[in-house]
Amino acid sequence: MIKNVKRFGAALFLTPMILLGACGGGDDSSGASGEEAADYPERDIKGVIQWGEGGATDNISRTLAPLAEEELGGTLVMENREGASGATGAQYVYDQPADGYTLLFGAENPNLYQVLGISERDYLTDFKPVTIIGQSYAGIVVREDSEFDSLEDLIDHSKENPGDITMGTSGEGGLPHVASAMLQAELGTEFNQVPYDGDGPLATALLGNEIDATVLAVSAAQEYVESGDFKMLAVINDEPLDSAPDAPAITEEYPEFEKYLPWGPFQGVFAHKDTPNEIMDKLTESFEAAQEDEEFQETLENLGVNPLNINGEEAVEYLEQNQSTSTWMLYDAGATETSPEEFDIPRVDEE
Structure with missing residues (x-):
């Protein structure tokens, strides 16, 4: 059963100085050893939802969590850490040890942080996708x-x-x-x-x-x-x-x-980039199996979400395409003066 804990609020906006000055998270040395990975999980896993209660990411995450618990053989403690367009939660997860015990339940926003000057965090360089659950509209x-x-x-x-x-x-x-x-x-x-x-x-x-x-x-x-x-x-x-x-x-x-178009938000689960491969494999397999639950599939359908349930290289390619589409769309619309080219993000048709 999911343990509900007190929702953590955060300031709505963080300055780039604070975000850029935050500690750089764990590395391979802070990850689990092979023996620890084999026994994973040995304690509760924290699931950090980067948005507040009642939204699409919160609803989908909390519906999927108990199904993932059954597959993992452990407990997911879910909490909301909203603020700064989701950057508060993303930075928090990045700052934790890369041992698979803190996961980010996020949406598409980190794909835009760099061009908008919100944070230096980025899905493709700072995290590994456990799963991309689905795309909505x-x-x-x-x-x-x-x-x-x-x-x-x-x-x-x-x-x-x-x-x-x-x-x-x-x-x-x-x-x-x-x-x-x-x-x-x-x-x-x-x-x-x-x-x-x-x-x-x-x-x-x-x-x-x-x-x-x-x-x-x-x-x-x-x-x-x-x-x-x-x-x-x-x-x-x-x-x-x-x-x-x-x-x-x-x-x-x-x-x-x-x-x-077509364009839209997505939901996914992410781990720190330095999480050991053995733990990533278990997380990926568990969340993949959890999403095959018929009732969960019906829930996504009723919510108007297109189920994806992708991981590994397929998930990385999806993130790359979404980032290219979204960042160039913002730039072309005049919503940011920073070109995606500054971050080596190509246009979709140039990939």
Whole structure:
């Protein structure tokens, strides 16, 4: 059974100086010996969710954790360490010994940290993917009683009244931030952006009338849409989704977004880059088997998540493609002045 511990809050933003000055994590010498790896796990494993409660990453992680426990033969103690667009949790995991006893349950954001100047941490250089669970999609949502009944209504109002619409975001590199950058670049919109710590707090803020609109993973928004609390004005995709049949694809009204698509958030589990191979093998095998559970597969389907369950080199290639697509999309949209080229990130068509 998963042990729930007190959620750990963190400052919403960390300065690059703090992030860059954090200790550099473990190395091979701090990892487990061959004998220790054979007995792994001998104690509780900490699962660090880089976003707050109630969001897509939190929900998927906490659903998968008990299934992984059964395969591992150990206990996963899950906790939320949100803040700085997920960089607080990522840095924390990186700073722990590379022994497989601290895992990062994360989303796509670390792929963008470097070009946005948020953190020097990066999935491809600082972590090993245990598994990429699945890819989901983003939806633009408002309250059910909102004056905006279509995406066109929202866009037109924003263009005619710059800064009047309060758009909730999850910080730089989060879904609302990236989506807002695309909207501004292509349509000339301007929102008053207010940051929160992930999908859960964003949904609460929208319910509480603190914000006018936001962008959520469809998996996090769907329950509110089905309960009649939210309207989903569009999905950021080039075709409608079976999980959100009433929400049109953004390209139906604005075909200029086709060049950015397909694109969407993902969830995965990551270990420190220096974690011993023997422990990585056990983690990979356990999480792969856990995701084959039929009820878990149904859960992902109901949430509108495309199951991937990939690891090893396939997962690395997926991360590389996602990073190339996302970073160049932000750069081309004018959301960052730092070119991905500075970090040797090629365009997808140049790989």
